Amino acid sequence: MVAPVPPLIDVVKVPSPLALPAGPGLVNYTYTVRNIGTVPMSNITMVGDTCSPITLASGDINNNAKLEVNETWVYKCATTLNETHTNTVVATGWANGISAVDIASATVVVGSPLVPPLIHVTKVPNPLKLPAGGGMVTYTEKITNPGTVDLSNIKISDDKCSPLNYVSGDINHDYKIQPSETFVYTCQSKLTKTTTNTVVASGEANGTTVRDLAVATVVVATAVPKLPNTGVAPTDSTALILLVSGLLLLASAIFVGAKKKGLI
Amino acid sequence: MSNKLPSKLSFLIIGIEGIIFSLVFVSFLFFGSSAQSSALDIVSNSAKSPASILPAYLSIPQIKVNSNLESVGLTPDGAVGVPLGRNNAAWFNAGPRPGESGNAVITGHYGIWKNGVPTVFNNLYKLRLGDKIYVKDKKGSVITFVVKKKKTYNQNDDVTDVFIASDDNAHLNIITCQGTWNKITQSYPGRLVIFADRQ
Numbered sequence: 001m002v003a004p005v006p007p008l009i010d011v012v013k014v015p016s017p018l019a020l021p022a023g024p025g026l027v028n029y030t031y032t033v034r035n036i037g038t039v040p041m042s043n044i045t046m047v048g049d050t051c052s053p054i055t056l057a058s059g060d061i062n063n064n065a066k067l068e069v070n071e072t073w074v075y076k077c078a079t080t081l082n083e084t085h086t087n088t089v090v091a092t093g094w095a096n097g098i099s100a101v102d103i104a105s106a107t108v109v110v111g112s113p114l115v116p117p118l119i120h121v122t123k124v125p126n127p128l129k130l131p132a133g134g135g136m137v138t139y140t141e142k143i144t145n146p147g148t149v150d151l152s153n154i155k156i157s158d159d160k161c162s163p164l165n166y167v168s169g170d171i172n173h174d175y176k177i178q179p180s181e182t183f184v185y186t187c188q189s190k191l192t193k194t195t196t197n198t199v200v201a202s203g204e205a206n207g208t209t210v211r212d213l214a215v216a217t218v219v220v221a222t223a224v225p226k227l228p229n230t231g232v233a234p235t236d237s238t239a240l241i242l243l244v245s246g247l248l249l250l251a252s253a254i255f256v257g258a259k260k261k262g263l264i
Numbered sequence: 265m266s267n268k269l270p271s272k273l274s275f276l277i278i279g280i281e282g283i284i285f286s287l288v289f290v291s292f293l294f295f296g297s298s299a300q301s302s303a304l305d306i307v308s309n310s311a312k313s314p315a316s317i318l319p320a321y322l323s324i325p326q327i328k329v330n331s332n333l334e335s336v337g338l339t340p341d342g343a344v345g346v347p348l349g350r351n352n353a354a355w356f357n358a359g360p361r362p363g364e365s366g367n368a369v370i371t372g373h374y375g376i377w378k379n380g381v382p383t384v385f386n387n388l389y390k391l392r393l394g395d396k397i398y399v400k401d402k403k404g405s406v407i408t409f410v411v412k413k414k415k416t417y418n419q420n421d422d423v424t425d426v427f428i429a430s431d432d433n434a435h436l437n438i439i440t441c442q443g444t445w446n447k448i449t450q451s452y453p454g455r456l457v458i459f460a461d462r463q
Contacts, residue, residue: 222427222428224423224424224426224427224428225338225342225343225344225356225358225427226341226342226343226344226423227343227344227417227423227426227439227455228339228343228344228345228346228371228439228455229343229346229441229451230346230371230372230373230374230385230439230440230441230452230455231373231374231375231441231445231450231451231452232350232373232374232375232376232377232383233375233445233450254276
């Protein structure tokens with residue numbers, strides 16, 4: 001059986017401003033949605049918990065309502081915040097009968113000049129599909145900082161793959177993620193069945209801890225049995241018919257012979 | 265003395281014919297009997313229709329099939345097993361049960377058995393779209409399926425759709441052989457699959 005290719009979706013959420021030191025005010029959220037997989041996605045939905053409507057501002061270049069691999073869709077939403085608030089959005093897309101989901105959160109501080117940090121993580125499996133029986137998958141996780149303050153105390157964990165090995169990204173070797181840096185990690189796992197796993201990344205700045213998660217599915221093809229051999233050789237019946245006919249013939253010959261000789 | 269000879273020959277002839285009759289009688293007794301009585305009342309007992317059942321009997325009135333269902337898995341070479349009895353069908357126990365979401369699979373023989381009588385699915389090809397198929401468990405629960413499609417597969421065809429459903433509904437697929445017997449491969453070249461959906 002040929003396994004379908006699962007989609008991968010990525011959403012980043014950035015509020016502007018990140019802090020309202022003077023008190024309540026208007027906040028504009030910008031959501032950037034990307035297709036980080038290999039197949040176009042349809043039925044893209046954006047669901048926010050406290051800001052609506054979330055409207056598509058740009059990105060569907062060919063106007064086919066599908067999030068193509070080379071497209072970046074930008075959504076926007078505006079709301080007035082009266083107190084410090086963390087807003088969450090769930091982005092969903094579909095391809096080949098499989099859904100892809102990503103969640104992004106962002107905190108806006110009201111009444112304080114402290115700017116909260118932002119963190120973003122992506123998870124990309126390679127390959128996205130495996131033949132029946134499974135095989136090795138390498139996950140690549142990338143952590144970025146879409147905010148304005150450096151992230152420290154970076155932690156990353158995966159619910160179904162370990163260890164996560166740091167590969168590169170800390171250009172200035174300060175163990176912090178600057179807005180210009182991308183920390184790269186990899187993890188390998190042997191899969192025997194279709195698996196969805198989640199990576200969680202966290203970092204700290206200005207006394208605030210922020211988290212982001214990424215979800216990825218790898219499809220393992222289902223083993224399909226061979227069709228059964230349900231046939232019966234048609235020659236089998238011929239032997240029985242010949243045997244029965246022969247015996248009948250023999251009996252008749254004996255009977256006729258005996259009668260001719262006047263024995264019966 | 266001469267009076268005893270005809271009598272001996274008569275006994276010989278009667279004996280030979282008795283053997284022949286016994287052979288034919290025993291043959292039909294063991295191999296030529298039609299369905300077991302336990303399967304015959306499937307159609308009439310259709311009051312219960314559970315979510316799924318552990319299948320024990322199969323009935324297809326349109327082609328006069330009433331058979332016991334054996335339970336089979338995979339053969340060492342990865343093929344679906346086949347029933348031991350010529351008049352039995354077999355449920356593939358590594359797949360869904362009839363009534364469960366997915367493709368439940370039943371197999372049965374095609375061709376002429378050793379005693380010259382036909383096997384359970386010799387007339388499977390006669391089924392038409394819309395014909396009913398009944399599967400019953402040992403407690404009397406019955407699930408009804410309706411024929412939706414007939415398709416013949418060759419040896420190297422992709423048979424994914426036989427075993428993997430493209431939706432969440434309950435399906436029943438019946439497989440038997442088709443074509444002309446190949447003496448070299450000791451098999452028929454084709455496999456006829458009847459695709460049925462739960463009613």
